[in-house]
Amino acid sequence: TVRVGVLALQGDVREHSRVLAALGVEPVPVRRPGDLDAVQGLVLPGGESSVIDKLARAFGMREPIRAAIAEGMPVYGTCAGLILLAARIANPIVGQESFGGLDVTVRRNAFGGQVESFETDLVAHGFDAPVHATFIRAPVVVGTGPDVQVLASLPESAGGGIVAVAQGNLLATAFHPEVSGDTRFHEMLLARIRGREVGGAR
Ligand code: GLN
Numbered sequence: 001t002v003r004v005g006v007l008a009l010q011g012d013v014r015e016h017s018r019v020l021a022a023l024g025v026e027p028v029p030v031r032r033p034g035d036l037d038a039v040q041g042l043v044l045p046g047g048e049s050s051v052i053d054k055l056a057r058a059f060g061m062r063e064p065i066r067a068a069i070a071e072g073m074p075v076y077g078t079c080a081g082l083i084l085l086a087a088r089i090a091n092p093i094v095g096q097e098s099f100g101g102l103d104v105t106v107r108r109n110a111f112g113g114q115v116e117s118f119e120t121d122l123v124a125h126g127f128d129a130p131v132h133a134t135f136i137r138a139p140v141v142v143g144t145g146p147d148v149q150v151l152a153s154l155p156e157s158a159g160g161g162i163v164a165v166a167q168g169n170l171l172a173t174a175f176h177p178e179v180s181g182d183t184r185f186h187e188m189l190l191a192r193i194r195g196r197e198v199g200g201a202r
Pocket residue numbers: 045046047048049050078079080081083108109136137138139
């Protein structure tokens with residue numbers, strides 16, 4: 001069986017675990033460095049990125065996660081998870097760091113005021129039907145490096161902005177498919193895991 005870790009320090013771990021189980025892989029809560037050895041991929045859930053960052057450092061998880069990313073482990077981050085994967089945070093809280101790996105700049109809590117949380121249908125690259133996307137105090141990608149593929153942007157009528165990206169084995173969305181029950185991004189993560197197994201890496 002394929003085992004996929006879900007970083008379980010804070011955030012919507014249960015929702016991600018449910019989607020992974022529905023796709024026939026084993027979700028594994030990851031809290032300690034050793035937990036990473038037992039998984040072939042990792043999900044960084046939604047939650048509060050500054051809290052997850054703080055806890056990851058307190059639990060000695062920051063460097064092992066950075067090492068796993070550097071070794072090419074497939075990782076999918078949603079919302080706070082996108083912020084944790086981003087190389088640069090435009091507006092971090094004091095002392096906030098990310099794991100990095102994804103060559104993007106993100107702005108946290110990019111949708112203020114009345115539209116703090118909203119849902120919309122998005123056209124995503126490579127998908128034949130739109131994604132029903134749930135945004136909850138979501139970040140937006142405000143800058144991308146040359147190796148980053150943009151998978152989805154908000155329509156101009158909704159203010160625009162890049163909200164789904166991929167780079168190698170890293171995948172991130174500003175929204176929460178795990179909340180709306182869309183399994184396609186998790187399937188993309190699994191495709192990356194399977195591609196690695198066939199390639200014999202690690
Ligand atoms: N606003 C949160 C943060 O900055 C992200 C919200 C979410 O994950 N739904 O980390």
